[in-house]
Amino acid sequence: MQEVKSKVTSWLIPIGAVIAALALGAIMLLALGAEPLSGYATMFGAAFGNLKGLSATAMKSIPLLLVGVGICISFRANVINIGGEGQMVMGALWATITALSFPHLDSLMLVPLVLLMGILGGAVWGAIPGALKAYFNVSEILSTIMLNIVAVQIMNYLLRGVLIDPGEIERGTRIPQTARLPETSDLPLLFEGLRVHLGFVIALLAAFAVWVLLWRTALGFKLRSVGLSREAARYAGIPVKRSIITALALSGAMAGLAGAILVFGSESHRMVTDGSSTGFTGSAGFNGIVVALFAGLHPLWSIPSSLLFGGMLVGANALQRAAQVPSALVIALNGLIVVFVVSSEFFRRKLQQHHSARQAIEEDSRLTEENVGS
Amino acid sequence: MEQKTAPVLEMRNITKRFPGVIANDNISLTLHRGEVHSLLGENGAGKSTLMNILYGLQQPDSGGIWMHGKPVRLQSPADAIKHGIGMIHQHFMLVPSLTVAENVALGLRSKRHPLTNLKTVAHRIQELSEKYRLQVDPNAYVWQLAVGERQRVEIIKALYRDASILILDEPTAVLTPPEVDDLFVTFQQMAANGRSMIFISHKLHEVLQLSDRITVLRHGRITGETFPQETDRRQLAQMMVGREVQMAPNKSEVRPGSVMLDIEGLFAPGDRGGDAVRNLRLQVKSGEIVGIAGVSGNGQRELAEAISGLRKPRAGKVQINGTVLRTSCPKSARKAGLAYVPEERMRDGAIGDFNIKENLILLDHGDTKFCRPSGMLRFAKIKEHCNRLVDEFNVKTPDLETPTKHLSGGNIQKLILARELSGNPKVLIAAQPTRGVDIGAAEYIHKRLADERTRGTATVVISEDLDEIMALSDRIAVMYEGEIMGIVERDNASREEIGLMMAGVQRLNAA
Numbered sequence: 001m002q003e004v005k006s007k008v009t010s011w012l013i014p015i016g017a018v019i020a021a022l023a024l025g026a027i028m029l030l031a032l033g034a035e036p037l038s039g040y041a042t043m044f045g046a047a048f049g050n051l052k053g054l055s056a057t058a059m060k061s062i063p064l065l066l067v068g069v070g071i072c073i074s075f076r077a078n079v080i081n082i083g084g085e086g087q088m089v090m091g092a093l094w095a096t097i098t099a100l101s102f103p104h105l106d107s108l109m110l111v112p113l114v115l116l117m118g119i120l121g122g123a124v125w126g127a128i129p130g131a132l133k134a135y136f137n138v139s140e141i142l143s144t145i146m147l148n149i150v151a152v153q154i155m156n157y158l159l160r161g162v163l164i165d166p167g168e169i170e171r172g173t174r175i176p177q178t179a180r181l182p183e184t185s186d187l188p189l190l191f192e193g194l195r196v197h198l199g200f201v202i203a204l205l206a207a208f209a210v211w212v213l214l215w216r217t218a219l220g221f222k223l224r225s226v227g228l229s230r231e232a233a234r235y236a237g238i239p240v241k242r243s244i245i246t247a248l249a250l251s252g253a254m255a256g257l258a259g260a261i262l263v264f265g266s267e268s269h270r271m272v273t274d275g276s277s278t279g280f281t282g283s284a285g286f287n288g289i290v291v292a293l294f295a296g297l298h299p300l301w302s303i304p305s306s307l308l309f310g311g312m313l314v315g316a317n318a319l320q321r322a323a324q325v326p327s328a329l330v331i332a333l334n335g336l337i338v339v340f341v342v343s344s345e346f347f348r349r350k351l352q353q354h355h356s357a358r359q360a361i362e363e364d365s366r367l368t369e370e371n372v373g374s
Numbered sequence: 375m376e377q378k379t380a381p382v383l384e385m386r387n388i389t390k391r392f393p394g395v396i397a398n399d400n401i402s403l404t405l406h407r408g409e410v411h412s413l414l415g416e417n418g419a420g421k422s423t424l425m426n427i428l429y430g431l432q433q434p435d436s437g438g439i440w441m442h443g444k445p446v447r448l449q450s451p452a453d454a455i456k457h458g459i460g461m462i463h464q465h466f467m468l469v470p471s472l473t474v475a476e477n478v479a480l481g482l483r484s485k486r487h488p489l490t491n492l493k494t495v496a497h498r499i500q501e502l503s504e505k506y507r508l509q510v511d512p513n514a515y516v517w518q519l520a521v522g523e524r525q526r527v528e529i530i531k532a533l534y535r536d537a538s539i540l541i542l543d544e545p546t547a548v549l550t551p552p553e554v555d556d557l558f559v560t561f562q563q564m565a566a567n568g569r570s571m572i573f574i575s576h577k578l579h580e581v582l583q584l585s586d587r588i589t590v591l592r593h594g595r596i597t598g599e600t601f602p603q604e605t606d607r608r609q610l611a612q613m614m615v616g617r618e619v620q621m622a623p624n625k626s627e628v629r630p631g632s633v634m635l636d637i638e639g640l641f642a643p644g645d646r647g648g649d650a651v652r653n654l655r656l657q658v659k660s661g662e663i664v665g666i667a668g669v670s671g672n673g674q675r676e677l678a679e680a681i682s683g684l685r686k687p688r689a690g691k692v693q694i695n696g697t698v699l700r701t702s703c704p705k706s707a708r709k710a711g712l713a714y715v716p717e718e719r720m721r722d723g724a725i726g727d728f729n730i731k732e733n734l735i736l737l738d739h740g741d742t743k744f745c746r747p748s749g750m751l752r753f754a755k756i757k758e759h760c761n762r763l764v765d766e767f768n769v770k771t772p773d774l775e776t777p778t779k780h781l782s783g784g785n786i787q788k789l790i791l792a793r794e795l796s797g798n799p800k801v802l803i804a805a806q807p808t809r810g811v812d813i814g815a816a817e818y819i820h821k822r823l824a825d826e827r828t829r830g831t832a833t834v835v836i837s838e839d840l841d842e843i844m845a846l847s848d849r850i851a852v853m854y855e856g857e858i859m860g861i862v863e864r865d866n867a868s869r870e871e872i873g874l875m876m877a878g879v880q881r882l883n884a885a
């Protein structure tokens with residue numbers, strides 16, 4: 001009975017948190033001079049109301065989901081990876097360079113190859129802070145953030161230099177972007193007329209694979225034990241240092257894959273920079289953390305979580321077009337949801353305590369009465 | 375204790391259920407002023423749960439608590455402290471990175487809130503420690519303290535909050551006999567000052583020595599109440615376990631084989647700097663149990679940690695079955711065939727958030743029997759293995775998926791032993807193997823250690839309990855200030871001689 005009750009509450013918490021965040025968001029909408037109900041209707045309609053919207057939502061959710069499941073790995077091993085942005089960029093760069101180097105490979109060869117290179121690029125960029133932490137005890141929070149900056153500089157340097165589209169130089173426009181990547185590296189579309197492509201299926205498979213990794217394999221077992229207790233893991237002969245590096249490398253691999261998919265699933269089929277990392281990633285390297293936390297660091301729960309946050313991005317854009325509400329509102333909403341999830345966990349505990357305490361008191365007075373009566 | 379006034383504390387009809395178990399089933403308990411009331415019961419009988427309820431850590435499903443005849447609500451430890459209840463937990467609740475004074479001040483409001491005046495706190499600690507003969511250094515960091523000292527800090531913490539009711543959940547489990555004697559003097563003094571205590575211990579002689587009244591729990595129910603002058607150890611054991619218990623295992627004739635564990639010139643640093651283990655030499659043969667006796671804090675823990683690779687030795691070498699172990703590499707020790715039951719079972723021995731199954735395969739999840747070449751775990755095999763271990767060692771749990779932190783203290787210890795012994799080790803280091811387990815389980819653990827000896831394991835048993843050492847060992851090595859004062863054959867050992875060596879008064883050169 002108690003079991004069932006706690007199952008239900010664990011379901012209700014995230015939903016309650018979303019509703020609470022939306023309620024606060026409504027006030028913000030009012031303050032911005034928009035009608036909240038119709039605003040939200042616009043948002044949800046745009047994100048989930050029709051096939052085109054669903055396709056756009058799925059597209060937005062791909063990098064969020066991949067980064068998110070990567071975060072599940074590293075956070076479960078108790079390593080904090082804030083380097084999703086840089087790992088996405090590096091994965092994208094490795095994949096782009098590979099595609100430009102082998103333009104004549106056919107699609108069956110080239111697509112897997114570039115995705116693999118994306119995975120590798122991200123993994124290396126994750127393994128570096130992993131090794132720094134394992135061997136020199138450098139905080140991974142700092143090193144991953146710094147490597148984000150380094151990755152962006154490398155991207156800008158390459159896209160303005162060797163990787164730049166020769167046409168940009170001829171025309172003298174010098175937009176820092178690559179040439180149109182070989183068509184054989186394009187990610188195939190899933191449905192005629194919709195933009196959603198193979199990347200979505202890959203992301204879903206990755207989420208499932210990470211779930212298998214964490215709960216069904218010896219490696220995942222090691223990572224989780226290191227995450228829960230370094231002392232006990234070490235005592236049991238589990239290589240703690242290697243596990244830390246592995247966790248960050250795998251986490252980076254997922255982000256790198258996300259970066260590669262962004263490039264080869266983009267409409268322009270080029271890698272472009274506006275000088276910042278968010279210009280390329282859409283902040284998925286950070287928002288993926290939110291997705292994973294919202295999903296309770298569970299890879300499969302990350303799927304609906306990423307769709308929700310992806311949908312909010314799509315909806316916010318629609319709202320901006322319809323009502324001139326700054327799409328930064330969605331960032332505020334993201335933050336509110338996280339705050340509410342975290343605090344609702346707190347309330348749940350309080351509630352439980354209160355519940356049993358009240359029972360005790362009732363029992364108390366009953367017993368007292370009996371005592372007085374006798 | 376004659377009943378003078380209303381009891382200071384009454385717990386009435388307390389029931390508490392957890393998924394799969396009724397931890398407390400309609401329990402009523404009273405406590406009078408100045409009384410020491412002991413709770414006795416098997417591992418998992420529900421003692422700690424009842425005490426957690428009294429301390430406001432858990433809420434009963436039904437039942438209530440009265441103090442001085444009035445119902446009280448204890449919804450949190452803060453409420454309990456307000457009502458003058460203090461608790462010494464089965465597992466330490468101190469923050470290792472803070473000093474003693476800081477730990478005591480933690481959660482207290484000083485007069486100059488929010489500033490705390492650590493000087494005053496330290497001063498008061500000094501006073502209390504003199505009054506109750508509890509020696510502690512207020513400025514030492516908790517992580518530097520030996521378990522005995524930590525225990526004293528816990529007690530000072532409760533005294534500092536002026537607790538008139540003290541819950542003592544296995545306070546002696548981690549202490550040496552002389553430390554226990556000192557502590558009992560303190561407790562008696564506290565009782566004479568009108569403080570009341572609920573005392574939990576698995577050591578029957580302690581219960582007989584200290585209590586005014588004894589209540590026995592079994593499977594969450596009260597099964598008996600008695601007074602120390604009306605009972606004895608055998609009868610108490612019978613009441614607890616429901617059968618006769620035999621403490622010394624029958625040991626078969628085993629001729630020790632070749633040297634399995636060879637320690638030479640080992641120096642290991644202590645937590646507070648300096649060498650905790652000094653120039654130690656010890657050989658243990660296959661089929662032999664060497665007991666390491668000594669007052670805790672004389673380098674036993676550091677020795678075990680240096681052997682197992684958890685602590686980096688400063689010099690010296692350790693060989694298992696002829697392989698020289700890499701220093702500071704637990705993995706190489708494990709590979710060479712070492713099993714280790716650590717002293718710090720909650721920190722090193724088990725992962726609280728892992729379930730029972732996961733903790734049982736912590737060592738050998740990578741073995742081919744549990745892991746396919748693809749890296750996928752074989753859950754059917756694992757389940758079978760774990761069910762067997764849980765049965766064999768009588769780990770009391772609703773199922774294998776229960777988080778380990780929800781087990782009772784003694785059952786966690788049984789779980790660790792089950793795992794360590796399941797891998798057919800060549801060398802076994804068992805630090806305080808029966809700490810916190812009930813007498814029935816202790817009997818079984820002793821039997822298993824004797825079985826390991828028959829199987830040919832080279833075993834080192836570290837224990838502060840001389841009876842345990844005497845019951846198990848073939849040879850006894852006495853440690854004092856990081857050195858081995860002497861090694862004696864069990865059959866020629868006298869307690870006096872061992873006692874003198876433990877005190878550092880006498881040294882045997884023959885060894």
Ligand SMILES: Nc1ncnc2c1ncn2[C@@H]1O[C@H](COP(=O)(O)OP(=O)(O)OP(=O)(O)O)[C@@H](O)[C@H]1O
Nearest residue numbers: 392397417418419420421422423780781782783784
């Ligand atoms: N938080 C919890 N969740 C689920 N089960 C629990 C929890 N706490 C205790 N239990 C269960 O309740 C029972 C009683 O446990 P308790 O810790 O009170 O035993 P105990 O008498 O103190 O044993 P020990 O002598 O080993 O310390 C055990 O079966 C234990 O597994």
Ligand SMILES: [Mg+2]
Nearest residue numbers: 422464782783
């Ligand atoms: Mg207990």
